[in-house]
Amino acid sequence: MNVKPTCYFEASARTRIAKLVDPDSFSELCPPHLRHSSPHLARLNAPVAFDDGVMVGRALLAGHPVLIAGQEGKFNGGAVGEVHGAKLCGLLERALSERPAAVLLLVDSGGVRLHEANAGLIAISELMRAVLRTEEAGIPVFALIGGSCGAFGGMGIVTLLCTEVVISEQGRIGLSGPEVIETVKGVDEFDSRDRALVWRITGGKLRRVLGDATRLVDDDIASFRAATAELLGKHAERRLPASDLAALTEEHEQLSARARRYDTARDGRIVFEEAGFTELESVALMPVDDFNRHLEGTP
Amino acid sequence: MNMLFDRLFGSGRHTITVDGDFFAGTAAVADAEAVIIGTRNKAAIGSGLALKVAAAILAAVREDDSLSRPPRTIVFLVDTQGQELSRHEELLGLNGYFAHVARCCDLARRHGHRLVTVVHGEAVSGGFLAFGLMADRVCALPDAQVRVMDLRAMSKVTKIPYDRLVVLAEESPVFAPGAENFWRMGAVHELWSAEDDWNSCLASAVFHAGSEDGRALLGLERGGRMLAAAITGLVAGS
Amino acid sequence: MEQFVMTFPVGNRQSEIHPPRVCGVVSSGNLEVLVESGEPGDSCRIDVHTPAEGFRDIWNAVLGDFVERHPVGGVNVTINDAGATPAVVSLRLDQAVELFRSEKP
Numbered sequence: 001m002n003v004k005p006t007c008y009f010e011a012s013a014r015t016r017i018a019k020l021v022d023p024d025s026f027s028e029l030c031p032p033h034l035r036h037s038s039p040h041l042a043r044l045n046a047p048v049a050f051d052d053g054v055m056v057g058r059a060l061l062a063g064h065p066v067l068i069a070g071q072e073g074k075f076n077g078g079a080v081g082e083v084h085g086a087k088l089c090g091l092l093e094r095a096l097s098e099r100p101a102a103v104l105l106l107v108d109s110g111g112v113r114l115h116e117a118n119a120g121l122i123a124i125s126e127l128m129r130a131v132l133r134t135e136e137a138g139i140p141v142f143a144l145i146g147g148s149c150g151a152f153g154g155m156g157i158v159t160l161l162c163t164e165v166v167i168s169e170q171g172r173i174g175l176s177g178p179e180v181i182e183t184v185k186g187v188d189e190f191d192s193r194d195r196a197l198v199w200r201i202t203g204g205k206l207r208r209v210l211g212d213a214t215r216l217v218d219d220d221i222a223s224f225r226a227a228t229a230e231l232l233g234k235h236a237e238r239r240l241p242a243s244d245l246a247a248l249t250e251e252h253e254q255l256s257a258r259a260r261r262y263d264t265a266r267d268g269r270i271v272f273e274e275a276g277f278t279e280l281e282s283v284a285l286m287p288v289d290d291f292n293r294h295l296e297g298t299p
Numbered sequence: 300m301n302m303l304f305d306r307l308f309g310s311g312r313h314t315i316t317v318d319g320d321f322f323a324g325t326a327a328v329a330d331a332e333a334v335i336i337g338t339r340n341k342a343a344i345g346s347g348l349a350l351k352v353a354a355a356i357l358a359a360v361r362e363d364d365s366l367s368r369p370p371r372t373i374v375f376l377v378d379t380q381g382q383e384l385s386r387h388e389e390l391l392g393l394n395g396y397f398a399h400v401a402r403c404c405d406l407a408r409r410h411g412h413r414l415v416t417v418v419h420g421e422a423v424s425g426g427f428l429a430f431g432l433m434a435d436r437v438c439a440l441p442d443a444q445v446r447v448m449d450l451r452a453m454s455k456v457t458k459i460p461y462d463r464l465v466v467l468a469e470e471s472p473v474f475a476p477g478a479e480n481f482w483r484m485g486a487v488h489e490l491w492s493a494e495d496d497w498n499s500c501l502a503s504a505v506f507h508a509g510s511e512d513g514r515a516l517l518g519l520e521r522g523g524r525m526l527a528a529a530i531t532g533l534v535a536g537s
Numbered sequence: 538m539e540q541f542v543m544t545f546p547v548g549n550r551q552s553e554i555h556p557p558r559v560c561g562v563v564s565s566g567n568l569e570v571l572v573e574s575g576e577p578g579d580s581c582r583i584d585v586h587t588p589a590e591g592f593r594d595i596w597n598a599v600l601g602d603f604v605e606r607h608p609v610g611g612v613n614v615t616i617n618d619a620g621a622t623p624a625v626v627s628l629r630l631d632q633a634v635e636l637f638r639s640e641k642p
């Protein structure tokens with residue numbers, strides 16, 4: 001078989017889902033022909049989408065039953081509004097009764113949708129609780145990140161609540177986007193057009209070194225699939241460890257140590273250096289496999 | 300701050316230490332000791348403040364656990380202009396620090412602590428997500444300002460004329476600033492007035508704090524969020 | 538935003554019943570097309586939602602051409618447009634109807 005790899009970054013959310021899961025296994029919940037689009041966008045005279053920019057459903061991945069959601073970054077920057085957020089919350093609620101091997105969130109979002117900002121903010125806080133409740137029930141939640149909008153704003157928080165975070169080099173995670181910081185604080189604080197700098201602050205490799213992402217993969221859907229399948233296998237073997245007082249105390253110490261270690265840092269350069277990547281230029285160019293080998297210390 | 304503490308907990312019934320934009324301590328709520336964690340001066344929440352909040356929650360859980368006593372109520376007194384905007388905080392991964400605070404809130408809830416938020420200043424956007432919105436019950440004082448974005452900024456980003464946004468904001472609570480709007484949408488449970496006895500309001504809020512997330516239904520009941528509950532149910536198959 | 542419905546008679550050429558399909562994304566210069574089986578069987582009904590007001594003649598021409606290329610009756614098409622050019626509209630319509638027909642009845 002000679003299958004051309006499909007770029008994850010460029011693909012639509014529908015294509016990502018179709019090619020990520022086992023062939024023809026995706027069945028959509030709340031599909032577009034039900035026309036649950038946003039009445040709030042319509043009231044503001046803005047274009048609407050039949051699925052409100054997110055599709056949710058069930059599928060198989062390497063034979064594992066999963067619930068899956070894909071945000072469409074090209075529709076309003078994947079931003080979360082009332083309907084969009086409720087679909088994600090509903091999917092996580094379904095997980096409690098259906099008990100899939102995992103819930104997969106293909107995050108591609110700048111965060112809250114400003115046209116319905118209050119509804120979006122509330123939905124994200126509901127989503128945060130829903131992710132935690134799903135994990136508490138022993139069902140892992142994975143975030144997959146490699147789209148043009150990355151995972152920002154509230155979706156950046158939701159992503160860091162996930163059990164596993166699979167990211168490509170082009171994927172980005174953060175809270176406030178570089179453009180927002182530049183607008184409010186000035187170009188000296190963050191030059192959002194300096195792409196190399198943005199990459200060294202938010203990019204997939206930096207997030208992997210810091211441990212916010214748990215897998216770094218190439219920017220093609222097959223690589224995302226392979227990593228997800230591997231993680232599904234891993235989680236099938238052992239139950240999710242409880243997020244108890246001891247675990248959170250340890251997490252607290254790690255985050256405190258990170259804040260102390262990089263207490264004045266404003267550039268990812270130092271993070272790469274301390275991880276043993278001595279030549280910064282070579283990190284950017286280093287193939288993902290080599291990068292992972294170096295980071296995980298395997299020969 | 301003391302005037303606020305006196306009104307909320309009663310004069311001489313609180314021991315709270317202020318440390319910059321952060322404060323923490325204990326106070327009497329409904330005749331029992333409660334843990335108080337707060338921010339002030341419209342604090343921008345960065346990693347440092349997030350860690351202080353998380354540490355105070357973890358300490359409360361640890362202490363009650365080790366003494367095998369009933370878990371105390373935790374009261375969040377919120378005043379935040381939002382998340383800290385800086386390259387340094389983004390490099391650290393501020394979103395991860397906020398996620399950590401959320402996990403700590405969730406842990407406390409699972410350990411039987413009731414979590415009640417009182418917004419005494421501003422509650423904005425990402426800062427509110429990190430600190431306040433994860434509670435079981437959210438109350439707002441009369442001068443509280445709850446919002447994501449003001450209408451002028453929203454007009455700039457969405458290219459919708461400001462005047463039109465002002466008119467539309469009269470009809471719908473969905474985008475405009477205001478604690479009242481968040482009340483209608485179910486995310487602020489109670490609006491307290493200047494005449495209310497805040498001490499008994501707080502006791503009542505603790506009493507009514509449930510551990511399930513019922514905000515979508517509340518938003519439906521109050522007519523401010525008509526779709527969230529139905530769509531969630533449709534997808535959940537419940 | 539402007540919304541209007543155009544109905545094109547196609548004679549007695551009712552299509553088989555297929556599950557609904559959607560094609561395209563609502564992003565600037567693009568559009569989303571939903572194709573569904575529907576009534577009546579002898580015409581194609583197209584419901585357009587577009588932010589660009591005052592281009593009804595052009596829509597009529599573009600959609601008329603589409604129905605000539607694909608004279609399927611008993612089909613309802615709904616379009617969420619975000620300012621797509623006529624060429625993009627034609628392309629997306631062709632893709633959508635092919636996707637729709639490729640699905641097992």
